[in-house]
Amino acid sequence: MSESMQIHEHFQIKWGMVIDVDKCTGCGACQVACQAENNIPPSQQSFDRLRSVHWLYVYKLENGRPYPESDIAYLPRPCMQCGNPSCASVCPVIATTKDEEGGIVSQIYPRCIGCRYCMAACPYHSRVFNWFDPVWPKGMEKTLTPYVSVRPRGVVEKCTFCHHRFQLAKRRARAEGRDPHHLKEDEYIPACAEACPTGAIAFGDLHNPEHKVHQLSRSEHAFRILERLGTEPQVYYLSRRPWVRRQGDNYVQKDQQRGE
Amino acid sequence: MALDRRGFLKFVAGGVIGTGLTPLPWKLTDDISIWTQNWPWIPHIPDGEINSAPALAKLGQPEYGILVSKVKGSPILARGNPNHPLSQGGIDPLAASSVQLLHSPARIRQPMRKKNGAFQAISWEQAIQEIAPKLSGLKGQKNKVACVSGDETSSTNEILAGLLQGLGSEKFFFHPGETTLYHHIWQKIMGGRGHLGFDLPGADLVLSLGPDLLESWGNAVSQQYLFGQGTFRLLYAGPVQNNTAAMASRWIPVHSDALGHLALALAYHILKKRSPPRQNLSGFRQLHRYVRHNYTPLEAQKKTGLEEATIQSLAGELLQARRPLVLPGSLSGSCDVSGFDLYCGFCLNLLLDRLNTAGGMQCIPEPPKVVPGAPSWSKMLSGDLLAELRRIAQGSTEAPELMLFYESNPVYSLPDSKLTRKALEKIPYKVSFSQFMDETAATCDLLLPQHHFLERLDDAFTPFSSAAANYSVGLPVLEPVHSTRSTPDLLLDLSGKLELDLGAESYETLLKEKAGLLDADWGKLTSGGMWRNNTVVSQDRLELWNDRISRMLGQDRERPDKYQVHMVPQTDRRTGSPRTAIPPFGLKTLREEELEQNTFFIRLNRQTARKNGVREGSLVKIVSPEGTCRAKVNLDEGVMTDAVVVPLGFGHTYWDQFSRGKGDNALQLFGIRCESGSGMCHCSTPRVRISKIEAAR
Numbered sequence: 001m002s003e004s005m006q007i008h009e010h011f012q013i014k015w016g017m018v019i020d021v022d023k024c025t026g027c028g029a030c031q032v033a034c035q036a037e038n039n040i041p042p043s044q045q046s047f048d049r050l051r052s053v054h055w056l057y058v059y060k061l062e063n064g065r066p067y068p069e070s071d072i073a074y075l076p077r078p079c080m081q082c083g084n085p086s087c088a089s090v091c092p093v094i095a096t097t098k099d100e101e102g103g104i105v106s107q108i109y110p111r112c113i114g115c116r117y118c119m120a121a122c123p124y125h126s127r128v129f130n131w132f133d134p135v136w137p138k139g140m141e142k143t144l145t146p147y148v149s150v151r152p153r154g155v156v157e158k159c160t161f162c163h164h165r166f167q168l169a170k171r172r173a174r175a176e177g178r179d180p181h182h183l184k185e186d187e188y189i190p191a192c193a194e195a196c197p198t199g200a201i202a203f204g205d206l207h208n209p210e211h212k213v214h215q216l217s218r219s220e221h222a223f224r225i226l227e228r229l230g231t232e233p234q235v236y237y238l239s240r241r242p243w244v245r246r247q248g249d250n251y252v253q254k255d256q257q258r259g260e
Numbered sequence: 261m262a263l264d265r266r267g268f269l270k271f272v273a274g275g276v277i278g279t280g281l282t283p284l285p286w287k288l289t290d291d292i293s294i295w296t297q298n299w300p301w302i303p304h305i306p307d308g309e310i311n312s313a314p315a316l317a318k319l320g321q322p323e324y325g326i327l328v329s330k331v332k333g334s335p336i337l338a339r340g341n342p343n344h345p346l347s348q349g350g351i352d353p354l355a356a357s358s359v360q361l362l363h364s365p366a367r368i369r370q371p372m373r374k375k376n377g378a379f380q381a382i383s384w385e386q387a388i389q390e391i392a393p394k395l396s397g398l399k400g401q402k403n404k405v406a407c408v409s410g411d412e413t414s415s416t417n418e419i420l421a422g423l424l425q426g427l428g429s430e431k432f433f434f435h436p437g438e439t440t441l442y443h444h445i446w447q448k449i450m451g452g453r454g455h456l457g458f459d460l461p462g463a464d465l466v467l468s469l470g471p472d473l474l475e476s477w478g479n480a481v482s483q484q485y486l487f488g489q490g491t492f493r494l495l496y497a498g499p500v501q502n503n504t505a506a507m508a509s510r511w512i513p514v515h516s517d518a519l520g521h522l523a524l525a526l527a528y529h530i531l532k533k534r535s536p537p538r539q540n541l542s543g544f545r546q547l548h549r550y551v552r553h554n555y556t557p558l559e560a561q562k563k564t565g566l567e568e569a570t571i572q573s574l575a576g577e578l579l580q581a582r583r584p585l586v587l588p589g590s591l592s593g594s595c596d597v598s599g600f601d602l603y604c605g606f607c608l609n610l611l612l613d614r615l616n617t618a619g620g621m622q623c624i625p626e627p628p629k630v631v632p633g634a635p636s637w638s639k640m641l642s643g644d645l646l647a648e649l650r651r652i653a654q655g656s657t658e659a660p661e662l663m664l665f666y667e668s669n670p671v672y673s674l675p676d677s678k679l680t681r682k683a684l685e686k687i688p689y690k691v692s693f694s695q696f697m698d699e700t701a702a703t704c705d706l707l708l709p710q711h712h713f714l715e716r717l718d719d720a721f722t723p724f725s726s727a728a729a730n731y732s733v734g735l736p737v738l739e740p741v742h743s744t745r746s747t748p749d750l751l752l753d754l755s756g757k758l759e760l761d762l763g764a765e766s767y768e769t770l771l772k773e774k775a776g777l778l779d780a781d782w783g784k785l786t787s788g789g790m791w792r793n794n795t796v797v798s799q800d801r802l803e804l805w806n807d808r809i810s811r812m813l814g815q816d817r818e819r820p821d822k823y824q825v826h827m828v829p830q831t832d833r834r835t836g837s838p839r840t841a842i843p844p845f846g847l848k849t850l851r852e853e854e855l856e857q858n859t860f861f862i863r864l865n866r867q868t869a870r871k872n873g874v875r876e877g878s879l880v881k882i883v884s885p886e887g888t889c890r891a892k893v894n895l896d897e898g899v900m901t902d903a904v905v906v907p908l909g910f911g912h913t914y915w916d917q918f919s920r921g922k923g924d925n926a927l928q929l930f931g932i933r934c935e936s937g938s939g940m941c942h943c944s945t946p947r948v949r950i951s952k953i954e955a956a957r
Contacts, residue, residue: 027475028832028833029350029351036337036338036357042845043848045848046850047850060851067867068513070897110294139741140363144306196350198350198474198485
């Protein structure tokens with residue numbers, strides 16, 4: 001990646017996630033917490049790649065070996081909040097941008113015209129389109145949170161690292177007379193990280209040496225998905241298993257670099 | 261006034277500059293963009309003060325403290341409570357959906373009475389007028405009223421059992437599960453005292469012989485937290501690479517019917533290399549002799565299917581560990597474990613000297629009794645519902661005249677559903693306290709809906725698998741959404757009408773009394789805290805060998821030849837619990853290889869698929885001696901050859917649109933097996949036959 005392409009390295013704060021794949025049991029608590037927090041409507045069908053709205057998906061990975069050499073892992077996939085987001089550059093109405101301190105890729109629903117260019121551009125399938133208006137069973141709309149507006153049909157949406165929690169943490173810091181740009185460890189964490197019972201999802205400022213993600217992202221076992229595309233994801237994964245790290249990119253047989 | 265060319269240009273230029281300077285077009289554009297996405301049918305988000313309240317998750321095992329966020333007093337979401345020791349901030353997907361379940365379309369909104377096969381709404385006064393005379397008429401007649409409770413930790417059980425005693429009945433049963441089965445083997449077969457707990461936080465090596473302890477066994481949330489902290493090394497022995505096996509340092513593939521044998525094969529090496537345990541164990545010599553003769557390396561290899569070196573290395577790890585702990589139990593966190601498997605696992609812990617010691621099995625004292633006349637907890641756990649239903653169905657026991665169902669859905673979640681239905685049909689009058697229209701409630705004559713757990717005061721004493729005695733209380737966090745009532749308070753009212761003294765005027769006073777007996781701080785309990793006591797019950801003389809044990813060890817476990825594939829049940833909290841169906845947010849988390857439209861998937865490896873003539877995506881029929889299911893095939897090399905993983909939690913016929921008709925209920929493949937030695941009835945995991953219906957993909 002040439003320096004000129006690293007367009008967002010000027011942020012002093014870079015919110016990032018480090019997910020320890022070896023600790024993820026695939027229990028799904030993060031997915032449910034994400035849906036409840038972000039007013040994602042329930043669906044009467046199981047996961048549907050085309051139609052169901054989800055911001056966080058847990059993939060099941062297999063090492064492809066026959067029994068008894070098989071091994072599995074679970075990989076939660078939120079929005080990668082790329083350093084060089086391919087979605088932002090293709091949006092014709094500037095509904096998705098990366099211009100706020102912290103490096104979270106925004107999604108401004110009223111601006112979105114539903115062209116879905118961003119979905120085509122995103123290599124992580126992190127974005128979903130509302131084909132239908134959201135529906136909650138009668139009475140269940142009372143459980144909507146005040147944090148995120150409800151999106152109608154025709155709008156693209158995605159994980160925002162629970163950006164509203166960032167705003168709340170900043171507001172709290174300001175009220176307490178502290179610098180909102182120097183939040184303490186765990187003062188701002190997304191709903192998925194908070195819900196994870198094994199603590200597999202660590203969250204913090206990747207630039208801040210006081211935050212554990214700073215060190216974790218530099219681990220020899222850390223990797224990012226499709227790193228070679230140069231999107232510079234702010235979500236890192238950890239695994240001590242080489243076969244898991246290899247699945248992080250589209251390595252082919254003769255590649256020199258094999259994720260190991 | 262004439263408009264000349266210059267004037268016109270001035271006007272246009274002025275207009276352009278004016279339009280550029282005024283905020284009107286930008287404001288209009290902004291408004292249009294907002295209002296074209298702000299239709300009346302799009303729900304609006306609430307506004308107001310946000311706060312949170314502690315609550316106690318009670319949707320079935322595991323039970324632990326959570327926090328409920330509220331806006332203007334209305335709950336919006338549930339999250340983990342970092343201050344509750346049983347969860348440490350974690351939450352499972354079912355508890356995380358608990359706020360949404362408040363508004364589930366399956367909620368029963370008011371009391372209902374069945375008339376001409378259909379339910380009709382009635383008032384609470386009418387409901388009490390309906391049930392009180394019936395109970396009064398049965399008062400004093402022996403065993404004419406029975407009760408099934410699916411909540412093992414609540415003090416409501418004392419009220420229910422106390423009410424039954426007052427009416428002259430001892431027919432109180434817990435919904436069969438690990439608590440009842442562990443109790444049976446520990447107390448009735450091995451002569452143990454107290455209730456078994458497992459000190460996972462204190463162990464440095466955990467060998468799980470079957471239990472999926474990171475998903476469905478015991479308090480999975482607490483265990484997940486400990487695993488994440490890396491406090492113990494985890495080894496898993498079982499037929500499938502489930503969530504626990506996937507995370508474990510080592511997965512030892514063993515068929516489910518060989519797990520008890522593996523425990524005794526390990527005991528062989530431990531007995532060889534270790535001095536006898538310090539605990540006074542009656543029958544140690546007989547067990548020693550039995551293991552020495554029947555679990556030689558060659559025999560062990562035959563019985564477990566494992567290489568001698570594997571067993572030896574596993575035994576070596578147990579011997580080298582400072583605080584090893586062996587966990588026997590069910591693969592699905594239910595009642596699918598035999599007494600033999602439990603006994604063998606307990607023995608292994610005893611031979612390793614892991615009783616009442618840090619990181620070992622703990623004998624937890626009984627909870628104090630607050631309802632006079634109610635049986636002890638041990639006595640309540642002694643009832644064997646499966647055996648009773650079998651007797652009723654076969655006609656060898658007279659069916660009760662009236663049966664109460666509290667937090668239990670036996671029609672859906674018991675094995676051999678035909679037998680359960682047959683038994684229940686013989687009971688003339690059935691009453692359900694269920695908050696949801698489940699399969700059992702649908703068969704009942706009277707519905708007295710209980711509050712959702714967030715709407716009621718309730719407690720939990722030492723949930724299964726706890727390391728020590730503990731007590732938590734949950735206060736209601738909102739006013740009831742529907743016209744429901746607190747079941748314990750309703751029962752106390754009814755007892756007054758029946759002139760029975762249950763020793764408390766309200767459930768609150770009863771719980772306060774219990775807290776007082778435990779010397780627990782009520783204020784701390786109701787603000788999300790937990791009482792804990794590390795006292796253990798010492799054992800006088802545990803029996804490793806007696807007549808029943810020798811019969812249990814000697815019985816034949818072979819299955820008919822035409823069923824060759826071992827069935828492995830698997831539970832996932834995303835698909836609910838034995839008393840809760842798939843929650844609204846759970847359904848969407850199911851992957852494409854778990855549920856497609858309304859067909860669920862079974863998992864088997866390529867070799868098993870080849871043997872049975874099926875492929876990835878094939879639509880198949882699974883046949884067991886007890887029933888049939890329809891599913892699609894998902895090839896998974898994490899399953900042993902000749903085994904098939906069948907997920908539980910699907911195939912509801914009632915509930916709501918998020919669970920009704922989604923897949924088949926695999927429990928209809930299970931049978932009920934009553935062991936001749938232990939006398940314990942449990943859910944058998946039969947071998948099955950898989951045959952292709954048609955090519956689906």
